[in-house]
Amino acid sequence: MQQPATSAIPKNDPKIIRAWAMYDWANSVYMLVITSAIFPAYYNSVTRVHGSSRINVLGMDIENTAAYSINLGIAFGIIALLSPMLSSIADYSGSHKKFMRFFCYLGALGCMLLFFFTGTDRILVGLGGMMLATIGYSGSIVFYNSYLPAIATEDRQDKVSARGYSLGYLGATTLLIINLIAILNQKALGITDDSLLPRLSFLLTGLWWIGFAQITFSKLPGRAHGIQQTGNYLLNGYLELLKVWHRLKSERVLRTFLLSFFHMYKR
Secondary structure, rough: EEEEEOOOOOOOOOHHHHHHHHHHHHHHHHHHHHHOOHHHHHHHHHHHHHHOOOEEOOOEEEEHHHHHHHHHHHHHHHHHHHHHHHHHHHHHHHHHHHHHHHHHHHHHHHHHHHHHOOHHHHHHHHHHHHHHHHHHHHHHHHHHHOOOOHHHHOOHHHHHHHHHHHHHHHHHHHHHHHHHHHHHHOOOOOOOOOOOOHHHHHHHHHHHHHHHHHHHHHOOOOOOOEEEEEEOOHHHHHHHHHHHHHHHHHHHHHHHHHHHHHHHOOO
């Protein structure tokens, strides 16, 4: 069941929309610097010793790429299990921004932790930092996206979403270029430690994420909905997933789309 909340969020407020879109500028650096451009190359470099890509993780001898993939899989699994419950708790308590802030700080902390990942002797630092960053990014996005229908009318949601998407690309590209300029000019900067500048890029990513997110948190309302959930708030999210599953079984077009999407993503 649902009941009206005590107050509603004003829709199409330019200040709120700008603040919401700035979170894309803040957190998209994780996607470009950590998951795409710099960290994967750095990880492969420091975990390949004397031509061998085997590493020791908690007493297990494993390929570095396998450890990386398993680590990401665990992170996404944790979010998949927790998101429905946390979303329901946020709906019940009106604490969407608190959850979003928590995951933001968790993800940024994970990025900054990667600064201390210097080699296979600190593989748990590298994998742990990556896991925290992934959980933080994925978790915060759940609550970030929940604000869109609350801050913009239906006819403007596409435009507002595109604005955030554009700022995300611009912000991530800006930081990536700064990092790459520094890395490619290592000798000119007089730096002899080949790992220092990549590790500094991870630290800067976390600081960028936390710093620009403050613009979002300063203006975004505490809750994302004008309605408040009642009933069993620990189970409501999973019950909603069950409804989606039943709907999925009856809509062939939706099933085809999802299968195509995940097949493309896998490739």
